[in-house]
Amino acid sequence: xxxxxxxxxxxxxxPTLFGVAAIVFVLLRVVPGDPIAMMIPPGASAADxxxxxxxxGLDQPILHQFVAWFGQVLSGxxxxxxxxxxxxxxxxxxxxxxxxxxxxxxxxIALALGLIVALVGIYLRGRHAEWLVDGGIGVLLAVPDFLWxxxxxxxxxxxxxxxxxxxxxxxxxxxxxxSNFYLIESLLTGRIDVAAALLEHMILPALALALxxxxxxxxxxxxxLAEAEDQDYAQIARARGFSRPxxxxxxxxxxxxIPTVALGGVQVTxxxxxxxxxxxxxxxxxxxxxxxxxxxxxxxxLIQGLVLTFAMLFxxxxxxxxxxxxxxxxxxxxx
Amino acid sequence: xxxxxxxxxxxxxxxxxxTLTIAYNVNLPSxxxxxxxxxxxxxxxxxxxxxxxxxxxxxxxxxxxxxxxTKWGWNSDRTKVTxxxxxxxxxxxxxxxxxxxxxxxxxxAADPKSGNPIQFVWSxxxxxxxxGNTITGDVVEFEPTLFKWMAFLTGYILPKAYCEKAGTEGFxxxxxxxxxxxxxxxxxxxxxxxxxxxxxxGPKPAFDTVVFKFVTDPTSxxxxxxxxxxxxxxxxxxxxxxxxxxxxxxxGQTKPVSDIAMIFITDIAPMLDRNVRLAANHAxxxxxxxxxxxxGYGVPIATLEAPGYAAFDPSIKVAYDPELxxxxxxxxxxxxxxxxxxxxxxxxxxxxxxxxxxxxxxxMWRKVGIDATIEVxxxxxxxxxxxxxxxxxxxxxxxxNAIGDPSTSTGFAMFGPSPHCAWKGKDLVERIGPLWGxxxxxxxxxxxxxxxxYIAEEGEVxxxxxxxxxxxxxxxxxxxxxxxxxxxxxxxxxx
Numbered sequence: 124x125x126x127x128x129x130x131x132x133x134x135x136x137x138p139t140l141f142g143v144a145a146i147v148f149v150l151l152r153v154v155p156g157d158p159i160a161m162m163i164p165p166g167a168s169a170a171d172x173x174x175x176x177x178x179x180g181l182d183q184p185i186l187h188q189f190v191a192w193f194g195q196v197l198s199g200x201x202x203x204x205x206x207x208x209x210x211x212x213x214x215x216x217x218x219x220x221x222x223x224x225x226x227x228x229x230x231x232i233a234l235a236l237g238l239i240v241a242l243v244g245i246y247l248r249g250r251h252a253e254w255l256v257d258g259g260i261g262v263l264l265a266v267p268d269f270l271w272x273x274x275x276x277x278x279x280x281x282x283x284x285x286x287x288x289x290x291x292x293x294x295x296x297x298x299x300x301x302s303n304f305y306l307i308e309s310l311l312t313g314r315i316d317v318a319a320a321l322l323e324h325m326i327l328p329a330l331a332l333a334l335x336x337x338x339x340x341x342x343x344x345x346x347x348l349a350e351a352e353d354q355d356y357a358q359i360a361r362a363r364g365f366s367r368p369x370x371x372x373x374x375x376x377x378x379x380x381i382p383t384v385a386l387g388g389v390q391v392t393x394x395x396x397x398x399x400x401x402x403x404x405x406x407x408x409x410x411x412x413x414x415x416x417x418x419x420x421x422x423x424x425l426i427q428g429l430v431l432t433f434a435m436l437f438x439x440x441x442x443x444x445x446x447x448x449x450x451x452x453x454x455x456x457x458x
Numbered sequence: 459x460x461x462x463x464x465x466x467x468x469x470x471x472x473x474x475x476x477t478l479t480i481a482y483n484v485n486l487p488s489x490x491x492x493x494x495x496x497x498x499x500x501x502x503x504x505x506x507x508x509x510x511x512x513x514x515x516x517x518x519x520x521x522x523x524x525x526x527x528t529k530w531g532w533n534s535d536r537t538k539v540t541x542x543x544x545x546x547x548x549x550x551x552x553x554x555x556x557x558x559x560x561x562x563x564x565x566x567a568a569d570p571k572s573g574n575p576i577q578f579v580w581s582x583x584x585x586x587x588x589x590g591n592t593i594t595g596d597v598v599e600f601e602p603t604l605f606k607w608m609a610f611l612t613g614y615i616l617p618k619a620y621c622e623k624a625g626t627e628g629f630x631x632x633x634x635x636x637x638x639x640x641x642x643x644x645x646x647x648x649x650x651x652x653x654x655x656x657x658x659x660g661p662k663p664a665f666d667t668v669v670f671k672f673v674t675d676p677t678s679x680x681x682x683x684x685x686x687x688x689x690x691x692x693x694x695x696x697x698x699x700x701x702x703x704x705x706x707x708x709x710g711q712t713k714p715v716s717d718i719a720m721i722f723i724t725d726i727a728p729m730l731d732r733n734v735r736l737a738a739n740h741a742x743x744x745x746x747x748x749x750x751x752x753x754g755y756g757v758p759i760a761t762l763e764a765p766g767y768a769a770f771d772p773s774i775k776v777a778y779d780p781e782l783x784x785x786x787x788x789x790x791x792x793x794x795x796x797x798x799x800x801x802x803x804x805x806x807x808x809x810x811x812x813x814x815x816x817x818x819x820x821x822m823w824r825k826v827g828i829d830a831t832i833e834v835x836x837x838x839x840x841x842x843x844x845x846x847x848x849x850x851x852x853x854x855x856x857x858x859n860a861i862g863d864p865s866t867s868t869g870f871a872m873f874g875p876s877p878h879c880a881w882k883g884k885d886l887v888e889r890i891g892p893l894w895g896x897x898x899x900x901x902x903x904x905x906x907x908x909x910x911x912y913i914a915e916e917g918e919v920x921x922x923x924x925x926x927x928x929x930x931x932x933x934x935x936x937x938x939x940x941x942x943x944x945x946x947x948x949x950x951x952x953x
Contacts, residue, residue: 156838160845162495162575163877171578172845172877178573206487206495207646208630218646276681284685289678294649294669295477406673408648415674416485416647420495421838 132445136438143434144196144427148189151423157181158205158421179205181423192427201431202424206416211428215410219432220303221291222398222409228306228325229332230391236333237340237387244341245348245371260345263338269400272331276404279327287324289406296320328405332394336387343386347379354378381452388444392437478665478935478947481673481688485647489633490626492566492612493573500858503610504944505670508652510635511547511615513560513608518949520716520766520862520941522606526555526615526636526659530608536600536897539583541593548657549617550640557593561586562618564595576612579604600895602902606861610942638663638948647672652947664951683708683930690931692945695810696753699928708930713939714757715927716860718764719809721802721819721920722844722853722871722880728798729851733790734828735917737783738852739776741826742819748923751811751818756923761910762857762867764924766941769864769906774914776921783826797829803843804854806834815922816854845877853880856925860942864906869893872913881918 159176167175176182180191195202201211244256266274280288287293292305298317302308306325309317351357352375360370399411406412410429417425482505487496491506515525529542547555566572567580574580582604585596607613620634633641638660639652650670654663671688673679680698682688684705694702703710721738728734744758763770784793792798802820806813813834820830833850835843843849859867873890874882889909896902913919929945931937938949 155842156836157842158495160841161838162498163841163845167575167578167877168875169877171575174570174577175573175575178571208488208490208494208626210627214646273677276678280681280687281684284687288681288685288687289481289671289673290648291645292648294479294643294645294651294671297643404675404678406648406671406675406678408645412485412647416487419838420487422495 129442129446132442139438140431140434141193144193144431145189147427147430148192149185151421151426152185152188156421158423161421192424196431201428204417204422204425206420206422207425211424214413214425215428215432217303218408218410218413221305221407222395222402222411224304224306225325225329225332225398225402225407225409226391226395228322228329229336229394232329232333233336233340233394234387236337237344240337240341241344241348242371244345245352246368248349248352256341256345260338260341263334264342266335268332268335268394268397269404271334272328272401272404275327275331286327288327289324291324291408292317292321293324324405324407328398328401328407331401331404332397336390336394339390340383340387344379344383347382348375351375351379377451381448384451385444385448388440388447391444392440395433395436395440476666477669478667478690478950479669479671479688480945480947481679481682481691482670482945483674483676483679483691483693485672485674486644486650486670489630489641490616491614492563492616494575497612498575500611500860500943503860503942504946505650506614507637507944508639508668508947509633509637509641511555511637512610512613513541513615514605514613516609516860516940516942518938518940520860522609525609526560527608530605532597537597539595539597539604541595543591543593544659545591547636547659549620549636550634550655550657551617551620552657553617553619555615555617555636557588557591559618560593560615561588562621563615566616567612574612576607579607580612600897602894602896602899603861603863603865606863606866610861639668642667660948663948665947668947689935690929690937690945690950692927692929694928694930696755696928699755699930700753702930707933709933709935711929711931711937711939712755712926713929713941714765714924715943716764716766716862716941717856717858717925717943718759718762718867719756719812719815719854719856719922719925720762720871721922722849722855723917723919724847724849724851724853724880725882726851728800731790731798732916733786734792734798737786737792737826737917738823738828739783739914739917739920740779740786741783741822741828742920742922743778743822744923745778747815747818751815752923752926755926755928757926758923759921760914762871762913762919762921763864763906763910764859767859767862767864767867769868769903769910771907771910774907774911776914776917780822780826787827792827794825794827797824797827799829799831800852801833801850802830802852802854803833803835803840803850805837805840808837809856809925812854812856844880847880847882849880852920858943862941864903864910865894868906868910868913872909872919883918885916886913886918 163172204211204214247253276288279286300308306321357370357375360374398409399414402409402411403415414429484501486505488494491497491510496502511526513527515523517523526544526547527541528544531540543557543560567574570577579601582599582601583595584598587594617634621629638655638658640655642653643651652668654666673682676694679691680694683691683702699710702708723729723735748756748758760774760776804812804816816832823830869890870876870878872881872886873879874887893902893905927943929937929939934953936951936953
């Protein structure tokens with residue numbers, strides 16, 4: 124991607140976010156079900172309902188509400204959560220690191236696993252054992268992340284209860300953190316026991332998110348490796364007497380990496396979306412879990428804040444992926 | 459660590475230690491028990507009642523008992539209330555609970571600007587005066603259920619001085635109550651850790667530490683119990699309940715709770731036809747639904763008053779009689795060959811077997827000449843449609859009534875001007891209207907029984923059954939199940 128293209132993408136970010144914000148804002152208010160309907164107690168009269176509606180500013184026309192809210196957003200104030208009674212921006216900031224750490228761990232596992240499977244698969248190319256690898260990839264791909272979550276929960280939480288199945292850290296552990304990046308902070312400060320306790324809680328949800336992603340990485344990378352291995356430069360290297368593992372790693376692998384990074388990058392955004400259900404199943408305290416509660420409670424300000432956060436993450440990830448692909452592919456770098 | 463630590467085989471251990479871990483079915487959105495959505499969510503009240511004291515306590519059978527208030531009542535002509543505050547109670551920060559705290563909490567709840575959803579109840583008394591530990595207030599408008607509300611939703615006493623000093627956000631970060639437990643650690647959407655309040659006025663809780671793990675997924679709650687990660691859980695599928703209670707080391711107990719399943723009937727065609735309404739009632743075999751779909755965990759009911767409610771009348775019956783249903787429909791020109799058609803709305807997965815239950819009911823109806831089509835909606839949609847009087851002719855819902863008063867069941871569900879009512883008929887407005895201000899309690903209850911009988915005879919709602927709450931806990935524990943569905947850690951003790 125050239126400099127002009129990057130500039131164009133950056134310029135498009137504000138209108139994209141505005142569009143997302145406007146669509147979500149309007150949709151939430153036209154779809155049946157609002158927070159006031161959820162909190163009307165027995166005995167409330169029409170006047171009581173109107174009073175509550177006015178209290179939360181939902182009695183104004185949608186355009187008026189949107190202008191007021193978006194004005195606040197521009198000044199960094201995403202409003203107050205109706206159900207949690209706290210500043211939305213602070214709430215999201217407090218929970219986002221948990222999701223980012225989980226996504227990072229899941230991505231690392233997926234990339235490592237996908238890479239190993241792809242390399243083993245390509246090494247076994249043409250042999251009967253390759254079917255085993257392809258079959259395994261197919262199984263991993265066929266099962267969605269939330270189902271992996273349930274399988275892992277029952278397998279390692281119940282049948283062979285090796286690992287904790289809920290939360291981010293053991294409720295009995297008393298640790299104070301300066302940031303909300305618990306894992307990264309504990310690793311950086313050398314608190315290995317705390318990091319181990321955190322990893323114990325993260326490993327199952329991370330694995331649930333990682334398995335389908337790993338299968339996709341393995342399939343794309345293996346296909347790209349196969350295609351690259353058939354290219355003239357690989358055949359020539361072989362004719363010159365280089366060993367197959369050496370050709371695969373030094374010649375074929377770098378060229379096969381580009382489509383994997385491009386498609387894998389898109390998959391990371393899907394992985395982030397997958398955190399919503401997986402966090403719920405493992406009672407993990409990230410923004411995905413929070414998003415489900417926000418939707419159940421029709422907490423409009425929180426839903427809006429969370430959707431904007433996800434949108435910003437997706438945009439940032441796509442830009443990062445494009446940037447990495449550009450670095451890897453000289454054709455894109457030089458136009 | 460919980461009673462057992464989650465290692466292999468530990469699920470059967472039950473040696474009590476100082477920590478009780480409860481796998482809880484909802485997240486705790488907010489610590490303020492008087493404002494917003496969480497204040498009116500009955501499921502969260504167990505946590506609130508561990509941290510805060512309600513004005514008046516409630517026994518497991520829904521009867522009322524002294525809480526922070528030791529005495530309460532009306533004067534003879536119902537123009538004044540008198541409240542007496544317990545002496546010696548302290549807040550979690552060590553300061554005393556004062557009558558000023560009580561008055562401030564009541565005035566705050568009554569303030570329209572506070573955002574208290576039950577403000578319309580609290581605003582019916584004002585002009586409070588303090589004399590020692592006795593508080594008197596003037597009745598603005600007589601509300602017969604006022605003291606019952608003091609035991610439930612938003613009926614909590616908060617510390618005036620601390621709330622004013624900390625502000626809303628400060629209180630959310632470090633809440634202070636006077637209940638048996640104080641907040642020790644809170645990880646939103648993950649867990650809440652409580653420590654016993656040493657200055658608590660009531661019996662000392664058996665466990666020094668209580669951990670509420672927020673495990674909202676029922677499968678995960680079952681796994682928590684099987685892995686030994688938690689000591690108590692509830693609200694799990696009945697099939698799983700039966701399976702878990704058969705396991706060594708785990709005990710299952712059930713209790714009918716103040717929550718009923720019902721079908722709202724909206725006063726639109728074809729439900730304006732009495733024959734259709736009564737046929738829809740008589741065609742449903744409630745016992746079969748409870749036995750087959752809910753594994754027997756439910757109590758069929760004929761009115762909106764469940765056993766244990768103040769106006770429950772066991773003499774009112776609505777028989778399962780498909781032949782009667784057919785003959786009623788025939789009078790209106792309908793038959794299985796030429797069925798009456800309407801829509802029924804239901805949630806799916808919000809309550810155990812809700813959708814399957816409605817499928818079964820639609821099947822029963824079809825046999826007598828009712829062709830109902832099912833529409834699935836979210837619970838939030840139900841609330842809004844109901845408030846707009848836009849529900850389908852039939853709509854499934856579960857109605858909670860933790861204070862067991864007929865005004866908070868039949869009253870609000872069937873009184874036309876109420877936003878919760880689907881049947882807006884003048885007949886019920888005339889019958890229920892005078893009961894709101896009835897000052898003679900016996901007359902009020904008798905009045906509601908008469909209304910319930912009338913509703914059953916007219917078929918203006920379809921009560922289905924009272925829910926039964928399944929609780930699973932480790933052997934070695936004694937859990938006192940509450941009729942209002944609460945799981946109170948202060949009432950859980952080593953067996």
